[in-house]
Amino acid sequence: MRLEPVIGLEIHVQLKTRTKMFCSCPNQEADSPNTNICPVCVGHPGVLPNTNSKAVHDAMVMSKALGATISECSKFDRKNYFYPDLPKGYQISQFDMPVGLGGKLEFRINEGKDDERTVRIGITRLHLEEDAAKLHHTGANKASLVDYNRSGTPLVEIVSEPDVRSPDEAKAFLQELRLIMRYLGVSDADMEKGNLRCDANISMREVPDDPANEEWAEQLNPKTEIKNLNSFKAVERALEHEIKRQTKLWLDKKAPAIESTRGWDDARGVTVEQRTKESASDYRYFPEPDLPQMDLIALQRDEPIMVPELPKARRQRFMEEYGLSRREAKTMCDQKELADYAERVFSELGAWINGEGEKPLTEDRAAKLVSGWLLTKLQGVMTEHKLDIRTLKITPENFAELLSMIHTNKVTGPNALVILTEMTMGGADPSQIMNEKNLGQMGDMDELRGVAKKAIKNNPKAVEDWKGGKESAIQFLVGQVMKATRGKAPPEEARRLLEEELGNLKV
DSSP states (O other): OOEEEEEEEEEEEEOOOSBOSSSOSBOSOOSSTTOSOOTTTTTOTTOOOOOOHHHHHHHHHHHHHTTOEEOSEEOOEEEEOOOTTOTTSEEEEOSSSOSEEOOEEEEEESTTSTTOEEEEEEEEEEEEEEOOOEEEEOSSSOOEEEEGGGTTOEEEEEEEOSOBOSHHHHHHHHHHHHHHHHHHTSOOOOGGGTSEEEEEEEEEEEOOSOTTOHHHHTOOOOOEEEEEEOSHHHHHHHHHHHHHHHHHHHHTTOOOOSOEEEEEETTTTEEEEEEEOOOGGGGTOEEOTTSOOEEHHHHHHHSOOOOOOOHHHHHHHHHHHHOOOHHHHHHHHTSHHHHHHHHHHHHHHHHHHHHHTOSOOOHHHHHHHHHIIIIIIIHHHHHHTTOOGGGOOOOHHHHHHHHHHHHTTSSOHHHHHHHHHHHHHHOOOHHHHHHHTTOOOOOOHHHHHHHHHHHHHHOHHHHHHHHTTOTHHHHHHHHHHHHHTTTOSOHHHHHHHHHHHHHHHHO
Protein backbone atom coordinates (compact mmCIF):
# COMPACT_ATOMS: atom_id res chain seq x y z
CA MET A 1 0.00 0.00 0.00
CA ARG A 2 1.35 3.41 -1.01
CA LEU A 3 -0.20 6.36 0.85
CA GLU A 4 0.06 10.10 0.43
CA PRO A 5 -1.01 12.90 2.79
CA VAL A 6 -3.66 15.43 1.76
CA ILE A 7 -3.25 18.64 3.76
CA GLY A 8 -5.26 21.84 3.93
CA LEU A 9 -4.53 24.83 6.18
CA GLU A 10 -6.75 27.31 8.00
CA ILE A 11 -4.74 30.42 8.84
CA HIS A 12 -5.89 33.25 11.09
CA VAL A 13 -4.16 36.58 10.54
CA GLN A 14 -4.55 39.24 13.22
CA LEU A 15 -4.87 42.67 11.59
CA LYS A 16 -2.94 45.78 12.67
CA THR A 17 -5.92 48.13 12.82
CA ARG A 18 -6.09 50.96 15.35
CA THR A 19 -9.32 49.66 16.90
CA LYS A 20 -11.07 46.31 17.25
CA MET A 21 -13.37 44.70 14.70
CA PHE A 22 -16.74 45.87 16.01
CA CYS A 23 -15.99 48.50 18.66
CA SER A 24 -13.65 51.44 19.32
CA CYS A 25 -11.43 49.72 21.91
CA PRO A 26 -7.68 49.93 21.14
CA ASN A 27 -6.40 46.97 19.14
CA GLN A 28 -3.08 46.63 20.95
CA GLU A 29 -1.33 44.70 23.67
CA ALA A 30 -2.11 45.84 27.20
CA ASP A 31 0.03 45.73 30.32
CA SER A 32 -2.84 44.38 32.43
CA PRO A 33 -5.69 41.93 31.71
CA ASN A 34 -9.15 43.24 30.89
CA THR A 35 -8.19 46.88 30.32
CA ASN A 36 -8.80 47.35 26.57
CA ILE A 37 -12.42 46.26 26.78
CA CYS A 38 -15.94 47.69 26.57
CA PRO A 39 -19.53 46.34 26.73
CA VAL A 40 -19.41 45.46 23.01
CA CYS A 41 -16.31 43.25 23.04
CA VAL A 42 -17.29 41.49 26.28
CA GLY A 43 -20.77 40.69 25.00
CA HIS A 44 -23.07 42.68 27.26
CA PRO A 45 -26.78 42.37 26.36
CA GLY A 46 -28.23 45.05 24.09
CA VAL A 47 -24.97 46.43 22.68
CA LEU A 48 -24.61 47.08 18.95
CA PRO A 49 -21.48 46.24 16.92
CA ASN A 50 -20.12 48.62 14.28
CA THR A 51 -17.92 47.33 11.42
CA ASN A 52 -14.29 48.48 11.26
CA SER A 53 -13.93 49.81 7.68
CA LYS A 54 -10.11 49.59 7.80
CA ALA A 55 -10.34 45.86 8.54
CA VAL A 56 -12.67 45.37 5.57
CA HIS A 57 -10.25 47.30 3.33
CA ASP A 58 -7.28 45.24 4.57
CA ALA A 59 -9.18 42.01 3.86
CA MET A 60 -9.82 43.18 0.29
CA VAL A 61 -6.12 44.05 -0.14
CA MET A 62 -5.17 40.57 1.10
CA SER A 63 -7.69 38.99 -1.28
CA LYS A 64 -6.25 40.84 -4.26
CA ALA A 65 -2.66 40.00 -3.25
CA LEU A 66 -3.56 36.29 -3.16
CA GLY A 67 -5.33 36.41 -6.51
CA ALA A 68 -8.78 35.90 -4.97
CA THR A 69 -11.96 37.35 -6.44
CA ILE A 70 -13.36 40.09 -4.23
CA SER A 71 -17.08 39.56 -3.71
CA GLU A 72 -19.53 42.19 -4.90
CA CYS A 73 -21.41 41.98 -1.59
CA SER A 74 -20.35 40.52 1.73
CA LYS A 75 -22.06 40.04 5.06
CA PHE A 76 -21.41 38.87 8.61
CA ASP A 77 -22.97 35.84 10.28
CA ARG A 78 -23.28 34.48 13.78
CA LYS A 79 -21.33 31.28 14.38
CA ASN A 80 -22.90 29.74 17.47
CA TYR A 81 -20.92 27.67 19.93
CA PHE A 82 -20.12 27.79 23.63
CA TYR A 83 -16.63 28.20 25.01
CA PRO A 84 -15.44 30.17 28.07
CA ASP A 85 -13.41 32.62 25.94
CA LEU A 86 -16.45 33.53 23.81
CA PRO A 87 -18.43 36.05 25.89
CA LYS A 88 -21.49 36.29 23.63
CA GLY A 89 -21.92 32.56 23.11
CA TYR A 90 -21.38 33.15 19.39
CA GLN A 91 -18.66 34.59 17.15
CA ILE A 92 -19.34 37.19 14.48
CA SER A 93 -17.80 35.62 11.38
CA GLN A 94 -18.67 35.09 7.71
CA PHE A 95 -20.29 32.02 6.19
CA ASP A 96 -21.70 32.11 2.66
CA MET A 97 -20.65 35.62 1.55
CA PRO A 98 -16.95 36.03 2.44
CA VAL A 99 -14.76 38.92 1.31
CA GLY A 100 -12.70 36.85 -1.14
CA LEU A 101 -13.11 33.59 -3.05
CA GLY A 102 -10.52 31.55 -4.96
CA GLY A 103 -6.90 32.53 -5.52
CA LYS A 104 -3.55 30.80 -5.18
CA LEU A 105 -0.10 31.17 -3.68
CA GLU A 106 2.97 30.08 -5.64
CA PHE A 107 6.38 29.68 -4.02
CA ARG A 108 9.66 27.79 -4.34
CA ILE A 109 10.76 25.18 -1.84
CA ASN A 110 14.12 23.62 -0.94
CA GLU A 111 16.07 26.07 -3.09
CA GLY A 112 19.55 24.84 -3.94
CA LYS A 113 18.70 21.23 -3.03
CA ASP A 114 18.07 18.18 -5.23
CA ASP A 115 14.30 18.33 -4.60
CA GLU A 116 13.95 22.06 -5.34
CA ARG A 117 10.53 22.73 -6.84
CA THR A 118 7.78 25.28 -7.38
CA VAL A 119 4.59 24.67 -5.39
CA ARG A 120 1.14 26.14 -6.10
CA ILE A 121 -1.46 26.07 -3.33
CA GLY A 122 -5.03 27.07 -4.09
CA ILE A 123 -6.96 29.45 -1.81
CA THR A 124 -10.57 28.46 -1.12
CA ARG A 125 -11.77 31.61 0.64
CA LEU A 126 -10.80 34.56 2.75
CA HIS A 127 -13.17 35.97 5.35
CA LEU A 128 -13.32 38.39 8.29
CA GLU A 129 -14.22 37.58 11.87
CA GLU A 130 -13.55 38.64 15.45
CA ASP A 131 -11.04 36.94 17.74
CA ALA A 132 -12.02 35.29 21.00
CA ALA A 133 -10.70 36.15 24.45
CA LYS A 134 -7.66 34.40 25.89
CA LEU A 135 -7.69 31.75 28.60
CA HIS A 136 -4.91 31.51 31.17
CA HIS A 137 -4.76 28.10 32.85
CA THR A 138 -3.21 28.12 36.32
CA GLY A 139 -1.41 25.02 37.51
CA ALA A 140 -1.83 25.37 41.28
CA ASN A 141 -5.61 25.16 41.68
CA LYS A 142 -6.42 24.07 38.11
CA ALA A 143 -8.45 27.23 37.53
CA SER A 144 -8.79 29.09 34.23
CA LEU A 145 -8.80 32.88 34.02
CA VAL A 146 -10.16 34.90 31.09
CA ASP A 147 -8.49 37.99 29.64
CA TYR A 148 -10.88 39.82 27.28
CA ASN A 149 -8.26 42.21 25.86
CA ARG A 150 -7.99 40.06 22.72
CA SER A 151 -11.75 39.64 22.37
CA GLY A 152 -12.99 41.41 19.25
CA THR A 153 -9.57 41.75 17.59
CA PRO A 154 -9.98 41.75 13.77
CA LEU A 155 -9.02 38.46 12.14
CA VAL A 156 -8.84 37.35 8.54
CA GLU A 157 -9.16 33.61 8.07
CA ILE A 158 -7.50 32.20 4.95
CA VAL A 159 -8.57 28.67 4.01
CA SER A 160 -6.38 26.78 1.57
CA GLU A 161 -7.39 24.05 -0.84
CA PRO A 162 -6.21 20.55 0.17
CA ASP A 163 -3.23 20.96 -2.17
CA VAL A 164 -0.40 20.58 0.35
CA ARG A 165 1.39 17.25 0.08
CA SER A 166 4.10 17.35 2.74
CA PRO A 167 4.98 19.01 6.07
CA ASP A 168 7.79 21.02 4.47
CA GLU A 169 5.35 22.41 1.89
CA ALA A 170 3.01 23.46 4.70
CA LYS A 171 5.84 25.22 6.51
CA ALA A 172 7.04 27.01 3.36
CA PHE A 173 3.47 28.04 2.49
CA LEU A 174 3.02 29.66 5.91
CA GLN A 175 6.38 31.41 5.72
CA GLU A 176 5.58 32.89 2.31
CA LEU A 177 2.12 33.92 3.50
CA ARG A 178 3.63 35.62 6.55
CA LEU A 179 6.02 37.54 4.33
CA ILE A 180 3.18 38.71 2.08
CA MET A 181 1.21 39.97 5.09
CA ARG A 182 4.25 41.97 6.19
CA TYR A 183 4.78 43.40 2.71
CA LEU A 184 1.13 44.47 2.66
CA GLY A 185 1.53 46.05 6.10
CA VAL A 186 -1.73 44.53 7.36
CA SER A 187 -0.22 42.39 10.13
CA ASP A 188 3.02 41.66 11.96
CA ALA A 189 2.13 37.98 11.34
CA ASP A 190 4.29 36.81 14.26
CA MET A 191 3.29 33.26 15.24
CA GLU A 192 4.96 33.48 18.64
CA LYS A 193 2.81 36.50 19.53
CA GLY A 194 -0.36 34.99 18.09
CA ASN A 195 -0.59 37.43 15.15
CA LEU A 196 -0.57 34.39 12.85
CA ARG A 197 -2.22 31.15 13.91
CA CYS A 198 -2.73 27.94 12.01
CA ASP A 199 -4.90 24.83 12.16
CA ALA A 200 -3.89 21.97 9.87
CA ASN A 201 -6.30 19.45 8.34
CA ILE A 202 -4.81 16.18 7.20
CA SER A 203 -6.00 12.86 5.82
CA MET A 204 -4.29 10.03 3.97
CA ARG A 205 -5.28 8.34 0.74
CA GLU A 206 -4.04 5.34 -1.16
CA VAL A 207 -2.16 6.09 -4.37
CA PRO A 208 -3.37 3.87 -7.22
CA ASP A 209 -1.20 2.30 -9.89
CA ASP A 210 -2.46 4.99 -12.28
CA PRO A 211 -2.02 8.35 -10.48
CA ALA A 212 -3.46 10.16 -13.54
CA ASN A 213 -6.88 8.72 -12.71
CA GLU A 214 -9.10 11.81 -12.38
CA GLU A 215 -11.57 10.12 -10.04
CA TRP A 216 -8.79 9.29 -7.59
CA ALA A 217 -7.46 12.86 -7.74
CA GLU A 218 -10.76 14.12 -6.31
CA GLN A 219 -10.99 11.50 -3.54
CA LEU A 220 -10.83 12.93 0.00
CA ASN A 221 -11.08 10.85 3.15
CA PRO A 222 -12.23 11.99 6.63
CA LYS A 223 -9.79 14.60 7.86
CA THR A 224 -8.22 15.27 11.22
CA GLU A 225 -7.82 18.88 12.31
CA ILE A 226 -4.74 19.70 14.42
CA LYS A 227 -5.06 22.63 16.82
CA ASN A 228 -2.60 24.64 18.97
CA LEU A 229 0.10 25.11 16.31
CA ASN A 230 2.01 28.24 17.33
CA SER A 231 5.21 28.02 15.29
CA PHE A 232 6.36 26.92 11.84
CA LYS A 233 8.34 24.10 13.43
CA ALA A 234 5.26 22.96 15.36
CA VAL A 235 3.25 22.78 12.13
CA GLU A 236 5.95 20.67 10.50
CA ARG A 237 6.42 18.35 13.48
CA ALA A 238 2.69 17.89 14.09
CA LEU A 239 2.06 16.93 10.46
CA GLU A 240 5.02 14.53 10.45
CA HIS A 241 3.64 12.86 13.57
CA GLU A 242 0.10 12.70 12.21
CA ILE A 243 1.30 11.14 8.94
CA LYS A 244 3.01 8.36 10.91
CA ARG A 245 -0.01 7.89 13.18
CA GLN A 246 -2.55 7.73 10.36
CA THR A 247 -0.31 5.54 8.19
CA LYS A 248 -0.19 2.97 10.98
CA LEU A 249 -4.00 3.07 11.24
CA TRP A 250 -4.28 2.44 7.50
CA LEU A 251 -1.83 -0.46 7.65
CA ASP A 252 -3.83 -1.93 10.57
CA LYS A 253 -7.01 -1.52 8.46
CA LYS A 254 -8.37 1.04 10.93
CA ALA A 255 -8.29 4.16 8.71
CA PRO A 256 -10.13 7.15 10.29
CA ALA A 257 -13.84 6.91 9.44
CA ILE A 258 -15.02 10.22 10.91
CA GLU A 259 -13.61 13.73 11.05
CA SER A 260 -11.99 14.65 14.36
CA THR A 261 -10.02 17.36 16.12
CA ARG A 262 -6.73 16.76 17.89
CA GLY A 263 -4.49 19.09 19.88
CA TRP A 264 -0.72 19.32 19.46
CA ASP A 265 1.34 18.60 22.57
CA ASP A 266 4.66 20.21 21.66
CA ALA A 267 6.52 18.94 24.74
CA ARG A 268 5.65 15.31 24.03
CA GLY A 269 5.69 15.64 20.25
CA VAL A 270 2.29 13.99 19.79
CA THR A 271 -1.28 14.90 18.83
CA VAL A 272 -3.98 14.32 21.43
CA GLU A 273 -7.60 13.48 20.70
CA GLN A 274 -10.05 16.26 21.66
CA ARG A 275 -13.42 15.76 19.97
CA THR A 276 -15.19 14.89 16.77
CA LYS A 277 -15.03 17.76 14.30
CA GLU A 278 -18.03 20.07 13.96
CA SER A 279 -19.71 20.72 10.63
CA ALA A 280 -21.28 23.96 9.43
CA SER A 281 -24.72 22.80 10.62
CA ASP A 282 -23.38 22.36 14.16
CA TYR A 283 -22.63 26.08 14.32
CA ARG A 284 -26.20 27.06 13.29
CA TYR A 285 -25.01 29.98 11.14
CA PHE A 286 -27.48 32.78 10.50
CA PRO A 287 -26.99 36.37 9.27
CA GLU A 288 -25.82 38.87 11.90
CA PRO A 289 -28.98 40.99 12.38
CA ASP A 290 -27.14 44.06 13.73
CA LEU A 291 -24.80 44.50 10.73
CA PRO A 292 -25.96 45.33 7.19
CA GLN A 293 -24.54 43.75 4.04
CA MET A 294 -21.44 45.46 2.68
CA ASP A 295 -21.27 46.74 -0.91
CA LEU A 296 -17.60 45.96 -1.64
CA ILE A 297 -17.79 47.44 -5.16
CA ALA A 298 -18.83 50.80 -3.71
CA LEU A 299 -16.12 50.59 -1.06
CA GLN A 300 -13.50 50.06 -3.76
CA ARG A 301 -14.74 53.13 -5.63
CA ASP A 302 -14.27 55.18 -2.46
CA GLU A 303 -10.82 53.70 -1.75
CA PRO A 304 -9.25 51.72 -4.62
CA ILE A 305 -7.40 48.53 -3.68
CA MET A 306 -3.66 49.05 -4.19
CA VAL A 307 -1.27 46.12 -3.78
CA PRO A 308 2.47 46.87 -3.46
CA GLU A 309 5.22 44.81 -5.07
CA LEU A 310 5.08 41.39 -3.42
CA PRO A 311 8.03 39.19 -2.36
CA LYS A 312 8.01 36.89 -5.41
CA ALA A 313 8.08 39.80 -7.88
CA ARG A 314 10.70 41.65 -5.85
CA ARG A 315 13.03 38.65 -5.76
CA GLN A 316 12.79 38.35 -9.54
CA ARG A 317 13.43 42.07 -10.02
CA PHE A 318 16.46 41.99 -7.70
CA MET A 319 17.96 39.23 -9.84
CA GLU A 320 17.24 41.03 -13.12
CA GLU A 321 17.96 44.61 -12.06
CA TYR A 322 20.89 44.15 -9.68
CA GLY A 323 22.42 40.89 -10.92
CA LEU A 324 21.95 39.08 -7.61
CA SER A 325 21.82 35.31 -7.39
CA ARG A 326 18.50 33.67 -6.53
CA ARG A 327 19.75 32.90 -3.02
CA GLU A 328 20.97 36.46 -2.43
CA ALA A 329 17.71 37.95 -3.71
CA LYS A 330 15.69 35.62 -1.48
CA THR A 331 17.75 36.46 1.61
CA MET A 332 17.32 40.19 1.04
CA CYS A 333 13.63 40.07 0.17
CA ASP A 334 12.69 37.72 3.00
CA GLN A 335 12.93 40.78 5.25
CA LYS A 336 11.13 43.77 3.76
CA GLU A 337 13.15 46.36 5.72
CA LEU A 338 16.41 44.75 4.55
CA ALA A 339 15.23 44.78 0.93
CA ASP A 340 14.22 48.45 1.23
CA TYR A 341 17.66 49.25 2.66
CA ALA A 342 19.44 47.30 -0.10
CA GLU A 343 17.52 49.19 -2.81
CA ARG A 344 18.68 52.52 -1.43
CA VAL A 345 22.27 51.27 -1.08
CA PHE A 346 22.34 50.17 -4.73
CA SER A 347 21.02 53.57 -5.80
CA GLU A 348 23.45 55.53 -3.60
CA LEU A 349 26.42 53.35 -4.58
CA GLY A 350 25.99 54.19 -8.25
CA ALA A 351 25.78 57.90 -7.36
CA TRP A 352 28.98 57.77 -5.30
CA ILE A 353 31.02 55.99 -7.96
CA ASN A 354 29.69 58.02 -10.89
CA GLY A 355 30.05 61.25 -8.94
CA GLU A 356 33.74 60.66 -8.31
CA GLY A 357 34.40 59.46 -11.86
CA GLU A 358 36.83 56.82 -10.69
CA LYS A 359 37.10 53.06 -11.21
CA PRO A 360 34.12 51.82 -13.31
CA LEU A 361 31.48 49.89 -11.34
CA THR A 362 30.06 46.90 -13.21
CA GLU A 363 26.74 45.30 -12.28
CA ASP A 364 28.53 42.15 -11.17
CA ARG A 365 30.93 44.11 -8.95
CA ALA A 366 28.08 46.13 -7.40
CA ALA A 367 26.14 42.93 -6.67
CA LYS A 368 29.17 41.34 -4.97
CA LEU A 369 29.89 44.46 -2.92
CA VAL A 370 26.34 44.94 -1.67
CA SER A 371 25.54 41.26 -1.07
CA GLY A 372 28.90 40.50 0.54
CA TRP A 373 28.96 43.48 2.86
CA LEU A 374 25.25 43.74 3.56
CA LEU A 375 24.38 40.07 3.98
CA THR A 376 27.62 38.90 5.59
CA LYS A 377 29.70 41.66 7.16
CA LEU A 378 26.89 43.97 8.32
CA GLN A 379 24.70 41.08 9.47
CA GLY A 380 27.63 39.75 11.52
CA VAL A 381 28.23 43.11 13.19
CA MET A 382 24.52 43.57 13.92
CA THR A 383 24.29 40.07 15.41
CA GLU A 384 27.32 40.74 17.60
CA HIS A 385 25.79 43.96 18.95
CA LYS A 386 22.20 42.64 19.05
CA LEU A 387 20.86 45.11 16.49
CA ASP A 388 18.55 44.71 13.49
CA ILE A 389 18.03 46.64 10.28
CA ARG A 390 15.14 48.63 11.77
CA THR A 391 17.34 50.12 14.50
CA LEU A 392 20.52 50.47 12.44
CA LYS A 393 22.12 53.93 12.70
CA ILE A 394 24.03 53.63 9.41
CA THR A 395 22.21 55.44 6.61
CA PRO A 396 22.12 53.75 3.17
CA GLU A 397 24.11 56.74 1.85
CA ASN A 398 26.93 56.21 4.37
CA PHE A 399 26.93 52.45 3.75
CA ALA A 400 27.20 53.08 0.01
CA GLU A 401 30.05 55.54 0.63
CA LEU A 402 31.94 52.83 2.53
CA LEU A 403 31.42 50.39 -0.37
CA SER A 404 32.68 53.00 -2.83
CA MET A 405 35.81 53.47 -0.67
CA ILE A 406 36.41 49.71 -0.82
CA HIS A 407 35.78 49.61 -4.57
CA THR A 408 38.18 52.50 -5.29
CA ASN A 409 40.89 51.05 -3.00
CA LYS A 410 40.77 53.88 -0.48
CA VAL A 411 40.49 51.38 2.35
CA THR A 412 41.33 47.69 2.72
CA GLY A 413 38.76 45.04 3.58
CA PRO A 414 40.00 44.51 7.17
CA ASN A 415 40.00 48.24 7.93
CA ALA A 416 36.64 48.67 6.18
CA LEU A 417 35.26 46.18 8.72
CA VAL A 418 36.71 48.30 11.54
CA ILE A 419 35.04 51.37 10.04
CA LEU A 420 31.75 49.49 9.63
CA THR A 421 31.77 48.51 13.30
CA GLU A 422 32.37 52.13 14.31
CA MET A 423 29.55 53.26 12.02
CA THR A 424 27.21 50.70 13.53
CA MET A 425 27.79 52.04 17.02
CA GLY A 426 27.56 55.73 16.22
CA GLY A 427 26.33 56.23 12.66
CA ALA A 428 29.30 58.45 11.73
CA ASP A 429 30.47 59.17 8.19
CA PRO A 430 32.93 56.45 6.98
CA SER A 431 35.48 58.88 5.51
CA GLN A 432 35.52 60.78 8.79
CA ILE A 433 36.25 57.59 10.74
CA MET A 434 38.93 56.59 8.22
CA ASN A 435 40.71 59.95 8.56
CA GLU A 436 40.39 60.22 12.34
CA LYS A 437 41.75 56.70 12.93
CA ASN A 438 44.25 56.76 10.04
CA LEU A 439 42.74 53.68 8.40
CA GLY A 440 43.16 54.67 4.75
CA GLN A 441 44.79 52.20 2.38
CA MET A 442 48.57 52.39 2.04
CA GLY A 443 49.53 53.92 -1.30
CA ASP A 444 53.35 54.03 -1.12
CA MET A 445 54.52 50.77 -2.74
CA ASP A 446 58.17 51.40 -1.88
CA GLU A 447 57.22 51.64 1.80
CA LEU A 448 55.13 48.48 1.46
CA ARG A 449 58.07 46.63 -0.16
CA GLY A 450 60.18 47.58 2.85
CA VAL A 451 57.57 46.13 5.21
CA ALA A 452 57.50 42.93 3.10
CA LYS A 453 61.29 42.59 3.30
CA LYS A 454 61.14 43.05 7.07
CA ALA A 455 58.45 40.37 7.41
CA ILE A 456 60.65 37.94 5.46
CA LYS A 457 63.69 38.77 7.58
CA ASN A 458 61.82 38.37 10.89
CA ASN A 459 60.18 35.05 10.01
CA PRO A 460 62.88 32.65 8.75
CA LYS A 461 60.81 29.53 9.54
CA ALA A 462 57.97 30.73 7.28
CA VAL A 463 60.54 31.40 4.56
CA GLU A 464 61.97 27.88 4.90
CA ASP A 465 58.44 26.42 4.80
CA TRP A 466 57.76 28.35 1.61
CA LYS A 467 60.99 27.15 0.06
CA GLY A 468 59.92 23.59 0.97
CA GLY A 469 56.75 24.00 -1.07
CA LYS A 470 54.34 24.93 1.74
CA GLU A 471 52.11 27.47 0.01
CA SER A 472 50.25 28.40 3.21
CA ALA A 473 53.46 30.02 4.48
CA ILE A 474 52.96 32.96 2.12
CA GLN A 475 49.58 33.66 3.70
CA PHE A 476 51.24 33.81 7.12
CA LEU A 477 53.67 36.40 5.81
CA VAL A 478 50.82 38.44 4.30
CA GLY A 479 49.24 38.42 7.74
CA GLN A 480 52.49 39.78 9.24
CA VAL A 481 52.52 42.61 6.69
CA MET A 482 48.88 43.43 7.45
CA LYS A 483 49.65 43.44 11.16
CA ALA A 484 52.65 45.73 10.73
CA THR A 485 50.66 48.20 8.61
CA ARG A 486 47.57 48.06 10.89
CA GLY A 487 45.51 46.61 8.05
CA LYS A 488 46.33 49.47 5.67
CA ALA A 489 48.30 47.39 3.14
CA PRO A 490 46.36 46.10 0.11
CA PRO A 491 46.52 42.30 0.64
CA GLU A 492 46.91 41.51 -3.08
CA GLU A 493 49.86 43.93 -3.42
CA ALA A 494 51.41 42.64 -0.20
CA ARG A 495 51.29 39.09 -1.54
CA ARG A 496 52.71 40.13 -4.91
CA LEU A 497 55.66 41.96 -3.32
CA LEU A 498 56.33 39.09 -0.91
CA GLU A 499 56.41 36.61 -3.79
CA GLU A 500 58.83 38.87 -5.67
CA GLU A 501 61.17 39.16 -2.68
CA LEU A 502 60.97 35.44 -1.92
CA GLY A 503 61.72 34.71 -5.58
CA ASN A 504 64.83 36.87 -5.32
CA LEU A 505 65.96 34.74 -2.35
CA LYS A 506 65.69 31.56 -4.47
CA VAL A 507 67.91 33.13 -7.11
